[in-house]
Amino acid sequence: MVTxxxxxxxxxxxxxxxxxxxxxLPAEAVEAAKKSILDLLGVSLAASGTVPAVRGVMEFVRxxxxxxxxxxxxxxxxxxxxxAAFANGAMAHCLDFDDMAPDGNHxxxxxxxxxxxxxxxxxxxxxxxxxxxxxxxxxxxxxxxxSLKQRLDWLVTTVLGVFSATAGVSYVLRLREDxxxxxxxxxxxxxxxxxxxxxxxGSDLGELxxxxxxxxxxxxxxxxxxxxxxxxxxxxxQAGIMKVYFGGEYDRTKILDGLGTRFKGASMQYxxxxxxxxxxxxxxxxxxxxxxxxxxxxDIQEIRPFVGDFQQRMSYPLEERRRPTGSMDARFSLPFCxxxxxxxxxxxxxHFTEQGLQDQAVLAMAQKVVPVDDSKFDWTxxxxxxxxEIDTRRGLTIIGTGKGTPGSNDFPLEWTDLVRKFTxxxxxxxxxxxxxxxxxxxxxxxxxxxxTDATKIIRLLS
Numbered sequence: 001m002v003t004x005x006x007x008x009x010x011x012x013x014x015x016x017x018x019x020x021x022x023x024x025l026p027a028e029a030v031e032a033a034k035k036s037i038l039d040l041l042g043v044s045l046a047a048s049g050t051v052p053a054v055r056g057v058m059e060f061v062r063x064x065x066x067x068x069x070x071x072x073x074x075x076x077x078x079x080x081x082x083x084a085a086f087a088n089g090a091m092a093h094c095l096d097f098d099d100m101a102p103d104g105n106h107x108x109x110x111x112x113x114x115x116x117x118x119x120x121x122x123x124x125x126x127x128x129x130x131x132x133x134x135x136x137x138x139x140x141x142x143x144x145x146x147s148l149k150q151r152l153d154w155l156v157t158t159v160l161g162v163f164s165a166t167a168g169v170s171y172v173l174r175l176r177e178d179x180x181x182x183x184x185x186x187x188x189x190x191x192x193x194x195x196x197x198x199x200x201x202g203s204d205l206g207e208l209x210x211x212x213x214x215x216x217x218x219x220x221x222x223x224x225x226x227x228x229x230x231x232x233x234x235x236x237x238q239a240g241i242m243k244v245y246f247g248g249e250y251d252r253t254k255i256l257d258g259l260g261t262r263f264k265g266a267s268m269q270y271x272x273x274x275x276x277x278x279x280x281x282x283x284x285x286x287x288x289x290x291x292x293x294x295x296x297x298x299d300i301q302e303i304r305p306f307v308g309d310f311q312q313r314m315s316y317p318l319e320e321r322r323r324p325t326g327s328m329d330a331r332f333s334l335p336f337c338x339x340x341x342x343x344x345x346x347x348x349x350x351h352f353t354e355q356g357l358q359d360q361a362v363l364a365m366a367q368k369v370v371p372v373d374d375s376k377f378d379w380t381x382x383x384x385x386x387x388x389e390i391d392t393r394r395g396l397t398i399i400g401t402g403k404g405t406p407g408s409n410d411f412p413l414e415w416t417d418l419v420r421k422f423t424x425x426x427x428x429x430x431x432x433x434x435x436x437x438x439x440x441x442x443x444x445x446x447x448x449x450x451x452t453d454a455t456k457i458i459r460l461l462s
Contacts, residue, residue, distance in 0.1 A: 008232070014178070017170050017177075034445055036138065036265075038418055040099070040112045041073065045425055046425035047074075047091040047092075047095050048091055051091070065077075069121055070117045071462035073461055081117040084117045085217070088117070088211070092110075101145065104379070105156045107161070114169050114214040115133045115165075115168040137168035140164040140167045152310065155195050157210070158192060159193060162190040170224070179225060183224035193213075197209060267409070274352060287346070291345070295342070299393055300368060301368065301391040304369075306388070307334065323363060334369075335371070338366075339362045374387075386401060426461070445457060
Protein backbone atom coordinates (compact mmCIF):
# COMPACT_ATOMS: atom_id res chain seq x y z
CA MET A 1 0.00 0.00 0.00
CA VAL A 2 1.34 3.42 -0.97
CA THR A 3 1.11 6.04 1.78
CA UNK A 4 -0.54 9.31 0.78
CA UNK A 5 1.67 12.34 1.54
CA UNK A 6 0.28 14.16 4.56
CA UNK A 7 0.54 17.57 2.92
CA UNK A 8 -1.97 16.90 0.12
CA UNK A 9 -5.58 17.64 1.03
CA UNK A 10 -6.72 14.62 -0.95
CA UNK A 11 -5.85 12.64 2.18
CA UNK A 12 -8.20 14.79 4.27
CA UNK A 13 -10.97 14.31 1.73
CA UNK A 14 -10.34 10.56 1.62
CA UNK A 15 -10.62 10.30 5.40
CA UNK A 16 -13.87 12.25 5.29
CA UNK A 17 -15.36 10.02 2.59
CA UNK A 18 -14.42 6.76 4.29
CA UNK A 19 -15.61 7.83 7.74
CA UNK A 20 -18.78 9.78 6.98
CA UNK A 21 -22.13 8.28 7.98
CA UNK A 22 -25.74 9.27 7.47
CA UNK A 23 -26.00 10.21 11.12
CA UNK A 24 -23.35 12.90 10.56
CA LEU A 25 -25.54 14.81 8.11
CA PRO A 26 -27.50 17.86 9.23
CA ALA A 27 -31.17 17.86 8.26
CA GLU A 28 -30.70 20.56 5.63
CA ALA A 29 -28.01 18.53 3.84
CA VAL A 30 -30.33 15.50 3.79
CA GLU A 31 -33.14 17.58 2.29
CA ALA A 32 -30.84 19.10 -0.33
CA ALA A 33 -29.53 15.68 -1.40
CA LYS A 34 -33.06 14.31 -1.76
CA LYS A 35 -34.25 17.35 -3.69
CA SER A 36 -31.24 17.14 -6.01
CA ILE A 37 -31.91 13.46 -6.69
CA LEU A 38 -35.54 14.08 -7.61
CA ASP A 39 -34.69 17.14 -9.66
CA LEU A 40 -31.91 15.46 -11.61
CA LEU A 41 -33.94 12.34 -12.39
CA GLY A 42 -36.70 14.53 -13.79
CA VAL A 43 -34.58 16.75 -16.03
CA SER A 44 -32.70 13.69 -17.31
CA LEU A 45 -35.95 12.03 -18.29
CA ALA A 46 -37.04 15.16 -20.15
CA ALA A 47 -33.72 15.24 -21.99
CA SER A 48 -34.11 11.60 -23.07
CA GLY A 49 -37.15 12.51 -25.14
CA THR A 50 -36.35 16.03 -26.35
CA VAL A 51 -32.62 16.39 -27.09
CA PRO A 52 -31.45 15.05 -30.48
CA ALA A 53 -27.83 14.51 -29.36
CA VAL A 54 -29.03 11.91 -26.84
CA ARG A 55 -29.91 9.60 -29.73
CA GLY A 56 -26.24 9.51 -30.77
CA VAL A 57 -25.23 8.74 -27.19
CA MET A 58 -27.68 5.86 -26.99
CA GLU A 59 -26.47 4.40 -30.28
CA PHE A 60 -22.94 4.46 -28.89
CA VAL A 61 -23.97 2.88 -25.59
CA ARG A 62 -25.91 0.10 -27.32
CA UNK A 63 -23.08 -0.61 -29.78
CA UNK A 64 -20.48 -0.83 -27.00
CA UNK A 65 -22.48 -2.33 -24.17
CA UNK A 66 -21.70 -5.35 -22.06
CA UNK A 67 -23.27 -6.87 -18.99
CA UNK A 68 -26.76 -5.38 -18.46
CA UNK A 69 -26.10 -4.37 -14.85
CA UNK A 70 -27.37 -0.79 -14.56
CA UNK A 71 -30.37 1.24 -15.71
CA UNK A 72 -30.48 3.93 -18.39
CA UNK A 73 -33.11 6.53 -17.66
CA UNK A 74 -35.99 6.96 -20.05
CA UNK A 75 -35.07 4.21 -22.50
CA UNK A 76 -35.52 0.90 -20.69
CA UNK A 77 -31.95 -0.15 -21.58
CA UNK A 78 -29.49 -1.75 -19.19
CA UNK A 79 -25.73 -1.37 -19.55
CA UNK A 80 -22.47 -1.85 -17.64
CA UNK A 81 -21.93 0.72 -14.89
CA UNK A 82 -19.51 2.85 -16.89
CA UNK A 83 -21.86 3.03 -19.88
CA ALA A 84 -24.91 3.68 -17.69
CA ALA A 85 -23.07 6.51 -15.95
CA PHE A 86 -22.09 7.93 -19.33
CA ALA A 87 -25.63 7.75 -20.73
CA ASN A 88 -27.40 9.10 -17.66
CA GLY A 89 -24.72 11.73 -17.12
CA ALA A 90 -24.98 12.83 -20.74
CA MET A 91 -28.68 13.51 -20.21
CA ALA A 92 -28.29 15.19 -16.82
CA HIS A 93 -27.22 18.62 -18.07
CA CYS A 94 -28.75 18.54 -21.55
CA LEU A 95 -31.51 21.00 -20.68
CA ASP A 96 -29.36 23.12 -18.35
CA PHE A 97 -32.25 22.51 -15.94
CA ASP A 98 -30.22 20.72 -13.23
CA ASP A 99 -29.42 22.21 -9.84
CA MET A 100 -26.67 24.74 -9.29
CA ALA A 101 -24.69 26.42 -6.55
CA PRO A 102 -25.53 30.02 -5.62
CA ASP A 103 -22.12 30.99 -7.00
CA GLY A 104 -22.59 28.96 -10.17
CA ASN A 105 -21.54 25.56 -11.51
CA HIS A 106 -23.32 22.25 -11.24
CA UNK A 107 -22.51 19.79 -8.49
CA UNK A 108 -25.08 17.08 -9.17
CA UNK A 109 -25.13 16.42 -12.93
CA UNK A 110 -21.82 14.57 -12.73
CA UNK A 111 -22.34 13.15 -9.25
CA UNK A 112 -25.79 11.56 -9.16
CA UNK A 113 -25.56 9.52 -12.40
CA UNK A 114 -22.21 8.12 -11.23
CA UNK A 115 -23.56 7.28 -7.78
CA UNK A 116 -26.60 5.47 -9.16
CA UNK A 117 -24.45 3.42 -11.56
CA UNK A 118 -22.10 2.43 -8.73
CA UNK A 119 -25.08 1.65 -6.49
CA UNK A 120 -26.68 -0.74 -9.00
CA UNK A 121 -23.32 -2.40 -9.59
CA UNK A 122 -22.57 -2.73 -5.88
CA UNK A 123 -26.09 -3.67 -4.79
CA UNK A 124 -27.68 -3.37 -1.40
CA UNK A 125 -27.53 0.43 -1.12
CA UNK A 126 -30.02 1.92 1.31
CA UNK A 127 -31.72 5.26 0.85
CA UNK A 128 -29.69 6.63 3.73
CA UNK A 129 -26.45 5.59 2.04
CA UNK A 130 -27.55 7.13 -1.27
CA UNK A 131 -28.33 10.40 0.50
CA UNK A 132 -24.93 10.30 2.22
CA UNK A 133 -23.06 9.67 -1.03
CA UNK A 134 -24.77 12.64 -2.69
CA UNK A 135 -24.27 14.91 0.33
CA UNK A 136 -20.57 14.03 0.42
CA UNK A 137 -20.11 14.77 -3.27
CA UNK A 138 -22.01 18.06 -3.13
CA UNK A 139 -20.00 19.18 -0.11
CA UNK A 140 -16.63 18.39 -1.66
CA UNK A 141 -17.57 20.06 -4.94
CA UNK A 142 -18.65 23.29 -3.26
CA UNK A 143 -15.66 23.37 -0.92
CA UNK A 144 -13.23 23.08 -3.81
CA UNK A 145 -15.23 25.46 -5.99
CA UNK A 146 -15.35 28.13 -3.28
CA SER A 147 -11.62 27.86 -2.65
CA LEU A 148 -11.03 29.43 -6.06
CA LYS A 149 -11.40 32.91 -7.45
CA GLN A 150 -14.01 33.43 -10.16
CA ARG A 151 -12.47 32.50 -13.50
CA LEU A 152 -13.65 32.42 -17.08
CA ASP A 153 -11.37 29.75 -18.49
CA TRP A 154 -11.81 26.26 -17.02
CA LEU A 155 -15.24 24.67 -16.82
CA VAL A 156 -15.13 24.07 -13.09
CA THR A 157 -18.14 21.73 -13.25
CA THR A 158 -16.01 19.16 -15.07
CA VAL A 159 -12.53 19.97 -13.77
CA LEU A 160 -13.62 19.60 -10.14
CA GLY A 161 -16.78 17.58 -10.70
CA VAL A 162 -14.84 14.43 -11.46
CA PHE A 163 -13.40 14.48 -7.93
CA SER A 164 -16.70 15.11 -6.15
CA ALA A 165 -18.37 12.41 -8.25
CA THR A 166 -15.49 10.06 -7.46
CA ALA A 167 -16.03 10.79 -3.77
CA GLY A 168 -19.68 9.74 -4.04
CA VAL A 169 -18.78 6.60 -5.98
CA SER A 170 -16.06 5.73 -3.47
CA TYR A 171 -18.57 5.95 -0.63
CA VAL A 172 -21.01 3.68 -2.46
CA LEU A 173 -18.27 1.15 -3.22
CA ARG A 174 -17.23 1.22 0.46
CA LEU A 175 -13.60 2.00 -0.32
CA ARG A 176 -11.01 2.22 2.43
CA GLU A 177 -9.33 5.56 3.05
CA ASP A 178 -6.23 4.66 1.04
CA UNK A 179 -8.42 3.43 -1.84
CA UNK A 180 -10.41 6.67 -1.85
CA UNK A 181 -7.15 8.63 -2.03
CA UNK A 182 -6.05 6.51 -4.97
CA UNK A 183 -9.42 7.02 -6.65
CA UNK A 184 -8.88 10.78 -6.48
CA UNK A 185 -5.48 10.34 -8.08
CA UNK A 186 -6.89 8.19 -10.86
CA UNK A 187 -9.72 10.68 -11.43
CA UNK A 188 -7.19 13.36 -12.36
CA UNK A 189 -7.07 11.79 -15.81
CA UNK A 190 -10.72 12.77 -16.21
CA UNK A 191 -10.25 16.32 -14.89
CA UNK A 192 -10.61 18.54 -17.93
CA UNK A 193 -12.87 20.86 -19.90
CA UNK A 194 -12.91 24.58 -20.65
CA UNK A 195 -15.63 27.20 -20.85
CA UNK A 196 -15.28 27.24 -24.62
CA UNK A 197 -17.97 24.54 -24.45
CA UNK A 198 -20.26 27.34 -23.30
CA UNK A 199 -18.79 30.42 -24.95
CA UNK A 200 -18.48 28.76 -28.35
CA UNK A 201 -21.42 27.69 -30.49
CA GLY A 202 -22.34 24.76 -32.71
CA SER A 203 -21.31 21.94 -30.36
CA ASP A 204 -23.31 19.25 -28.53
CA LEU A 205 -20.69 19.04 -25.77
CA GLY A 206 -22.29 21.81 -23.73
CA GLU A 207 -25.22 19.43 -23.37
CA LEU A 208 -23.38 16.14 -22.92
CA UNK A 209 -20.27 16.93 -20.88
CA UNK A 210 -21.48 15.54 -17.55
CA UNK A 211 -21.57 12.04 -19.03
CA UNK A 212 -17.83 12.01 -19.64
CA UNK A 213 -17.17 13.03 -16.04
CA UNK A 214 -19.63 10.54 -14.53
CA UNK A 215 -18.00 7.75 -16.54
CA UNK A 216 -14.53 8.75 -15.33
CA UNK A 217 -15.69 8.84 -11.71
CA UNK A 218 -17.11 5.31 -11.87
CA UNK A 219 -13.94 4.04 -13.54
CA UNK A 220 -11.75 5.72 -10.92
CA UNK A 221 -13.62 4.22 -7.99
CA UNK A 222 -13.76 0.76 -9.49
CA UNK A 223 -10.07 0.76 -10.48
CA UNK A 224 -9.06 1.89 -6.99
CA UNK A 225 -11.16 -0.91 -5.50
CA UNK A 226 -9.23 -3.33 -7.72
CA UNK A 227 -5.91 -2.13 -6.28
CA UNK A 228 -4.85 0.42 -8.91
CA UNK A 229 -2.92 3.33 -7.39
CA UNK A 230 -3.32 6.95 -8.46
CA UNK A 231 -1.32 10.16 -8.36
CA UNK A 232 -0.36 10.57 -4.71
CA UNK A 233 -0.24 14.38 -4.54
CA UNK A 234 -3.01 14.96 -7.01
CA UNK A 235 -4.07 18.40 -5.78
CA UNK A 236 -1.03 19.99 -4.14
CA UNK A 237 1.93 18.32 -5.80
CA GLN A 238 4.48 20.29 -7.81
CA ALA A 239 2.32 19.64 -10.88
CA GLY A 240 -0.93 19.06 -9.00
CA ILE A 241 -4.37 20.20 -10.10
CA MET A 242 -4.43 23.36 -7.99
CA LYS A 243 -1.07 24.57 -9.30
CA VAL A 244 -1.39 23.61 -12.94
CA TYR A 245 -5.03 24.54 -13.48
CA PHE A 246 -5.37 27.46 -11.08
CA GLY A 247 -1.86 28.81 -10.66
CA GLY A 248 -1.81 27.80 -7.00
CA GLU A 249 -4.42 30.48 -6.24
CA TYR A 250 -6.78 28.68 -3.91
CA ASP A 251 -7.76 28.91 -0.26
CA ARG A 252 -6.96 25.61 1.43
CA THR A 253 -8.85 26.67 4.56
CA LYS A 254 -12.12 26.88 2.63
CA ILE A 255 -11.69 23.27 1.58
CA LEU A 256 -10.92 21.82 4.99
CA ASP A 257 -12.61 24.07 7.56
CA GLY A 258 -15.55 22.21 9.10
CA LEU A 259 -15.07 19.19 6.84
CA GLY A 260 -17.31 16.42 8.13
CA THR A 261 -19.42 18.72 10.30
CA ARG A 262 -20.67 21.47 7.97
CA PHE A 263 -22.11 20.31 4.66
CA LYS A 264 -22.15 22.92 1.91
CA GLY A 265 -24.69 21.10 -0.24
CA ALA A 266 -27.49 22.57 1.84
CA SER A 267 -27.17 25.71 -0.29
CA MET A 268 -28.07 24.03 -3.60
CA GLN A 269 -30.56 25.89 -5.79
CA TYR A 270 -33.12 24.47 -8.22
CA UNK A 271 -34.06 26.10 -11.49
CA UNK A 272 -37.54 27.22 -12.51
CA UNK A 273 -36.55 27.51 -16.21
CA UNK A 274 -34.36 25.34 -18.50
CA UNK A 275 -31.64 27.89 -19.24
CA UNK A 276 -28.17 28.89 -18.08
CA UNK A 277 -28.42 29.77 -14.39
CA UNK A 278 -27.75 33.48 -14.65
CA UNK A 279 -30.42 33.85 -17.35
CA UNK A 280 -33.08 32.89 -14.78
CA UNK A 281 -32.82 36.25 -13.04
CA UNK A 282 -33.26 38.12 -16.35
CA UNK A 283 -36.24 35.96 -17.25
CA UNK A 284 -37.78 36.69 -13.85
CA UNK A 285 -37.30 40.43 -14.38
CA UNK A 286 -38.96 40.28 -17.80
CA UNK A 287 -41.87 38.13 -16.64
CA UNK A 288 -42.61 40.52 -13.78
CA UNK A 289 -42.75 43.47 -16.18
CA UNK A 290 -44.94 41.56 -18.65
CA UNK A 291 -47.43 40.72 -15.90
CA UNK A 292 -47.39 44.05 -14.09
CA UNK A 293 -47.84 46.11 -17.25
CA UNK A 294 -49.91 43.59 -19.22
CA UNK A 295 -47.42 43.75 -22.07
CA UNK A 296 -48.03 42.07 -25.39
CA UNK A 297 -45.26 41.35 -27.85
CA UNK A 298 -46.34 44.24 -30.08
CA ASP A 299 -46.13 46.66 -27.14
CA ILE A 300 -42.37 46.22 -26.88
CA GLN A 301 -40.02 48.41 -28.87
CA GLU A 302 -36.68 47.59 -27.26
CA ILE A 303 -35.35 45.46 -24.37
CA ARG A 304 -32.08 46.38 -22.69
CA PRO A 305 -30.55 43.82 -20.32
CA PHE A 306 -27.58 45.17 -18.35
CA VAL A 307 -24.76 42.65 -18.66
CA GLY A 308 -21.53 42.04 -16.77
CA ASP A 309 -18.54 39.97 -17.81
CA PHE A 310 -20.13 36.50 -17.89
CA GLN A 311 -23.42 37.66 -19.39
CA GLN A 312 -21.51 39.38 -22.19
CA ARG A 313 -20.37 35.93 -23.31
CA MET A 314 -24.07 35.06 -23.55
CA SER A 315 -24.82 38.16 -25.63
CA TYR A 316 -22.09 38.50 -28.27
CA PRO A 317 -21.63 38.25 -31.20
CA LEU A 318 -25.09 39.78 -30.96
CA GLU A 319 -26.57 38.63 -34.26
CA GLU A 320 -25.33 35.09 -33.67
CA ARG A 321 -26.81 35.05 -30.17
CA ARG A 322 -30.11 36.43 -31.45
CA ARG A 323 -30.47 33.46 -33.82
CA PRO A 324 -29.00 30.39 -32.10
CA THR A 325 -28.81 27.26 -34.21
CA GLY A 326 -28.67 24.67 -31.42
CA SER A 327 -30.64 24.04 -28.26
CA MET A 328 -27.76 24.57 -25.84
CA ASP A 329 -26.67 27.66 -27.74
CA ALA A 330 -30.20 28.98 -27.22
CA ARG A 331 -30.16 28.21 -23.49
CA PHE A 332 -26.89 30.13 -23.26
CA SER A 333 -28.14 33.04 -25.38
CA LEU A 334 -29.37 35.90 -23.22
CA PRO A 335 -31.14 37.64 -26.15
CA PHE A 336 -33.02 34.44 -27.02
CA CYS A 337 -33.98 33.60 -23.42
CA UNK A 338 -35.19 37.14 -22.80
CA UNK A 339 -37.11 37.08 -26.09
CA UNK A 340 -38.95 33.88 -25.18
CA UNK A 341 -40.05 35.38 -21.85
CA UNK A 342 -41.16 38.64 -23.45
CA UNK A 343 -43.03 36.91 -26.29
CA UNK A 344 -44.96 34.31 -24.33
CA UNK A 345 -44.86 35.39 -20.69
CA UNK A 346 -43.42 31.99 -19.80
CA UNK A 347 -40.40 29.83 -20.61
CA UNK A 348 -40.54 26.06 -21.13
CA UNK A 349 -38.60 23.12 -22.50
CA UNK A 350 -40.55 23.36 -25.76
CA HIS A 351 -39.05 26.76 -26.56
CA PHE A 352 -35.58 25.22 -26.97
CA THR A 353 -36.44 22.31 -29.24
CA GLU A 354 -35.55 22.28 -32.95
CA GLN A 355 -39.01 23.67 -33.67
CA GLY A 356 -38.75 26.29 -30.92
CA LEU A 357 -35.52 27.66 -32.38
CA GLN A 358 -37.41 28.50 -35.58
CA ASP A 359 -40.20 30.39 -33.80
CA GLN A 360 -40.46 33.58 -35.85
CA ALA A 361 -42.15 35.53 -33.08
CA VAL A 362 -39.28 34.82 -30.70
CA LEU A 363 -36.65 35.56 -33.35
CA ALA A 364 -38.34 38.89 -34.08
CA MET A 365 -38.36 39.74 -30.37
CA ALA A 366 -34.69 38.82 -30.09
CA GLN A 367 -33.92 41.54 -32.64
CA LYS A 368 -35.26 44.04 -30.11
CA VAL A 369 -32.83 42.91 -27.38
CA VAL A 370 -29.91 45.34 -27.08
CA PRO A 371 -27.47 44.43 -24.25
CA VAL A 372 -25.89 47.22 -22.22
CA ASP A 373 -22.40 46.49 -20.90
CA ASP A 374 -22.15 47.36 -17.22
CA SER A 375 -19.37 46.15 -14.91
CA LYS A 376 -21.68 46.52 -11.89
CA PHE A 377 -23.17 43.22 -13.05
CA ASP A 378 -19.88 41.32 -13.24
CA TRP A 379 -20.08 37.88 -11.67
CA THR A 380 -17.55 37.95 -8.83
CA UNK A 381 -19.19 35.77 -6.15
CA UNK A 382 -22.90 34.92 -6.05
CA UNK A 383 -24.74 35.60 -9.26
CA UNK A 384 -25.79 39.25 -9.58
CA UNK A 385 -29.45 40.19 -9.89
CA UNK A 386 -30.56 41.35 -13.31
CA UNK A 387 -31.56 44.81 -14.43
CA UNK A 388 -33.62 45.22 -17.59
CA GLU A 389 -35.25 48.19 -19.27
CA ILE A 390 -38.11 47.94 -21.74
CA ASP A 391 -39.11 50.77 -24.07
CA THR A 392 -42.77 50.49 -25.02
CA ARG A 393 -44.45 51.82 -28.13
CA ARG A 394 -46.43 54.14 -25.88
CA GLY A 395 -43.23 55.99 -25.13
CA LEU A 396 -42.70 54.58 -21.63
CA THR A 397 -39.50 53.08 -20.29
CA ILE A 398 -40.11 50.52 -17.56
CA ILE A 399 -37.41 49.01 -15.38
CA GLY A 400 -37.27 45.58 -13.79
CA THR A 401 -34.83 43.67 -11.60
CA GLY A 402 -34.19 40.03 -10.80
CA LYS A 403 -34.98 40.44 -7.12
CA GLY A 404 -37.17 37.55 -5.95
CA THR A 405 -36.09 35.08 -8.64
CA PRO A 406 -37.65 31.67 -7.88
CA GLY A 407 -35.02 29.13 -6.90
CA SER A 408 -32.68 31.70 -5.37
CA ASN A 409 -31.52 31.49 -1.76
CA ASP A 410 -34.20 33.87 -0.56
CA PHE A 411 -36.96 32.29 -2.64
CA PRO A 412 -36.16 28.55 -2.83
CA LEU A 413 -38.23 26.01 -4.71
CA GLU A 414 -40.02 23.79 -2.21
CA TRP A 415 -41.01 20.13 -2.47
CA THR A 416 -44.36 20.98 -4.08
CA ASP A 417 -42.57 22.97 -6.79
CA LEU A 418 -40.00 20.26 -7.37
CA VAL A 419 -42.55 17.46 -7.57
CA ARG A 420 -44.49 19.51 -10.12
CA LYS A 421 -41.30 20.08 -12.11
CA PHE A 422 -40.35 16.41 -11.87
CA THR A 423 -43.80 15.29 -13.04
CA UNK A 424 -43.83 17.59 -16.06
CA UNK A 425 -40.27 16.61 -17.01
CA UNK A 426 -40.88 12.88 -16.61
CA UNK A 427 -43.81 13.11 -19.03
CA UNK A 428 -41.33 14.08 -21.79
CA UNK A 429 -39.22 10.91 -21.51
CA UNK A 430 -38.28 8.92 -24.60
CA UNK A 431 -40.44 6.12 -23.20
CA UNK A 432 -42.91 7.95 -20.94
CA UNK A 433 -43.74 6.29 -17.66
CA UNK A 434 -47.20 5.87 -16.22
CA UNK A 435 -48.48 8.54 -13.87
CA UNK A 436 -48.45 5.90 -11.12
CA UNK A 437 -44.74 5.15 -11.69
CA UNK A 438 -43.90 8.85 -11.69
CA UNK A 439 -45.86 9.41 -8.50
CA UNK A 440 -44.30 6.37 -6.83
CA UNK A 441 -40.78 7.51 -7.73
CA UNK A 442 -41.40 11.00 -6.37
CA UNK A 443 -42.78 9.54 -3.15
CA UNK A 444 -39.79 7.23 -2.74
CA UNK A 445 -37.33 10.11 -3.10
CA UNK A 446 -39.30 12.28 -0.70
CA UNK A 447 -39.00 9.56 1.97
CA UNK A 448 -35.67 8.21 0.73
CA UNK A 449 -34.20 7.76 4.21
CA UNK A 450 -36.79 5.02 4.78
CA UNK A 451 -36.08 3.11 1.54
CA THR A 452 -34.12 -0.12 1.91
CA ASP A 453 -33.03 -0.43 -1.74
CA ALA A 454 -32.50 3.00 -3.32
CA THR A 455 -31.83 1.58 -6.78
CA LYS A 456 -35.53 0.75 -7.12
CA ILE A 457 -36.07 4.39 -7.99
CA ILE A 458 -33.91 4.42 -11.10
CA ARG A 459 -35.22 1.04 -12.24
CA LEU A 460 -38.74 2.41 -11.95
CA LEU A 461 -37.84 5.27 -14.28
CA SER A 462 -35.58 3.50 -16.79
